[in-house]
Amino acid sequence: MSHDQIQNLGPWAEAAVPASLSDRKEAQNRLFPILAEKFGATLDPLDRWGLTAVVAKERLRETIFFLRDDPQWSFEVLVDITAVDYLQWPGHEGARFAVVYNLRSQSHVAHRMRVKVWADEEDLDVPSIHDIWKIANWQERETWDQYGIRFVGHPNLKRLLNHHEFVGHPLRKDYPAQRRQKLSMNDPMVDQLEARLRTLGYQLLDSVPESSPMVEDVLKGGR
Amino acid sequence: MTTATQGQTGSQAQGPATHQDAHAGNSGFLATNIDALINWGRSNSLWPYPYATACCGIEFMSAASSRFDLARFASEFFRFTPRSADLLLVMGTITYKQAPILRRIWEQMAEPKWVIAVGACACSGGFYDCYCTVPGIDEIVPVDVYIAGCPPRPEGYMEALMLLQEKIKDESYMEQRRQGLHQKVYIG
Numbered sequence: 001m002s003h004d005q006i007q008n009l010g011p012w013a014e015a016a017v018p019a020s021l022s023d024r025k026e027a028q029n030r031l032f033p034i035l036a037e038k039f040g041a042t043l044d045p046l047d048r049w050g051l052t053a054v055v056a057k058e059r060l061r062e063t064i065f066f067l068r069d070d071p072q073w074s075f076e077v078l079v080d081i082t083a084v085d086y087l088q089w090p091g092h093e094g095a096r097f098a099v100v101y102n103l104r105s106q107s108h109v110a111h112r113m114r115v116k117v118w119a120d121e122e123d124l125d126v127p128s129i130h131d132i133w134k135i136a137n138w139q140e141r142e143t144w145d146q147y148g149i150r151f152v153g154h155p156n157l158k159r160l161l162n163h164h165e166f167v168g169h170p171l172r173k174d175y176p177a178q179r180r181q182k183l184s185m186n187d188p189m190v191d192q193l194e195a196r197l198r199t200l201g202y203q204l205l206d207s208v209p210e211s212s213p214m215v216e217d218v219l220k221g222g223r
Numbered sequence: 224m225t226t227a228t229q230g231q232t233g234s235q236a237q238g239p240a241t242h243q244d245a246h247a248g249n250s251g252f253l254a255t256n257i258d259a260l261i262n263w264g265r266s267n268s269l270w271p272y273p274y275a276t277a278c279c280g281i282e283f284m285s286a287a288s289s290r291f292d293l294a295r296f297a298s299e300f301f302r303f304t305p306r307s308a309d310l311l312l313v314m315g316t317i318t319y320k321q322a323p324i325l326r327r328i329w330e331q332m333a334e335p336k337w338v339i340a341v342g343a344c345a346c347s348g349g350f351y352d353c354y355c356t357v358p359g360i361d362e363i364v365p366v367d368v369y370i371a372g373c374p375p376r377p378e379g380y381m382e383a384l385m386l387l388q389e390k391i392k393d394e395s396y397m398e399q400r401r402q403g404l405h406q407k408v409y410i411g
Contacts, residue, residue: 162355163320170354177353183319 027111031073039063044116052100052114060117061127067103067115068132075103075113078132081139083119083147087173095120099149101129119149128153146171156192163187261396265309265335266388267297272308274328277315279342279374286377296384305331310387311364314374316344317357329364335399337391339383340366343373 032053035041039059044052055063067075079102086092095118105111119126128151130137140151141160148169151157159166164187168175194204273283287293287301302308305328317325329338340360343349346369348358360366368387370379 161320175354179354180358181319181354183323186320186323 027108028113031113035063038066047114051112052116054116054118057117057119057126060115061129063115064101064129064132073105074107075105075111077104077106078102078136079104081136081143083143083149085147085171085173094118097121097124097147097149099126099143124148124150125152126150130154145169148172258395258397262392262394266391269298269310269384270300270302270308271298271310271312272302272305272328272332273312273314274325275314276317276321277344279314279345282374283312283314283341283380286380291377291381293380293384296381298384306333308332309336311336311338312341313338313345313360314341316349316351317360317363318355319357322357322363325360326363337367337387338364339368339370339387341370341380342375343371346371349373
């Protein structure tokens with residue numbers, strides 16, 4: 001793309017030009033010493049692209065705040081939260097789980113990175129960041145559902161993908177992949193319905209019983 | 224069917240003499256034909272409920288629209304409430320979280336009702352051999368016809384419909400009445 005063509009693209013010109021790999025690498029090289037100095041972050045040796053910073057649990061929230069709000073970096077988008085189970089990882093020592101935050105920048109083209117937090121099996125508590133990004137609410141619920149990581153401070157840490165009668169966390173390496181668990185009845189989600197009604201300004205006079213009204217009425221001969 | 228015919232003839236014999244004279248010889252046919260008449264009506268006016276959860280549902284849209292035209296098989300009148308449908312088309316992956324919903328939909332359909340499992344996922348769970356997918360919907364609801372494919376071609380839907388129509392033509396309304404199936408009530 002020539003210079004004139006880029007000029008014609010108007011305000012989106014900068015975004016239209018993909019950052020070269022060397023640019024990105026150079027930016028990472030500037031960022032990681034800052035993270036190491038401010039938050040004690042280390043570069044993750046398991047990541048062959050060198051884009052992952054490992055921080056301690058206690059410093060996670062301030063690291064995330066810095067990465068999101070600092071105008072030089074401004075990682076505005078939380079792409080995903082997930083976890084890794086290193087149970088049978090060859091040669092792995094230390095904590096069993098790692099919680100991974102995938103970040104991406106909108107204002108700096110193609111800048112991306114990961115923040116990684118170790119969580120041992122005895123202490124699965126990780127601070128929640130649901131107030132930093134709204135989407136983190138559901139992503140943390142998914143991580144809790146699949147890996148059993150407890151996010152401290154989360155307002156509603158319930159299962160997201162699996163049903164409410166599910167026992168265990170299926171993406172852990174010691175969960176047999178084909179162990180199926182049947183569901184007898186769907187979750188009526190009355191608590192979420194009531195919370196939603198309250199935010200809309202309704203006043204609840206009587207709470208709905210958490211069972212199937214159909215079964216009860218038929219059995220009692222009502223309706 | 225021969226027993227029903229004889230019974231009907233016997234009861235007619237006790238009726239008024241004029242009636243017996245007017246219809247002598249033909250009255251025995253009536254009970255035999257009720258099955259044929261009802262089965263003809265049922266098999267040629269199937270009202271499907273499309274329970275589409277995956278790509279089989281998208282393929283079904285093509286099978287149902289003008290190029291392949293399921294209306295030729297008298298199965299074009301899609302109902303989006305189970306109360307007025309008599310054919311449940313399960314198209315796609317059913318997870319254990321979804322299973323009670325599918326079961327309740329099936330229970331809400333009035334008798335007589337039939338079920339077609341469309342595609343690999345509905346028949347057997349497909350390649351989702353994992354903790355969350357039901358390995359075939361016949362764990363939850365009884366299935367009349369299975370269609371193979373991932374997703375099946377429109378010809379698959381047509382063949383399944385024709386097979387189902389043949390199956391319906393083999394059923395006996397009088398037999399179902401005797402067993403009380405026509406007034407079966409499900410709770411749950």
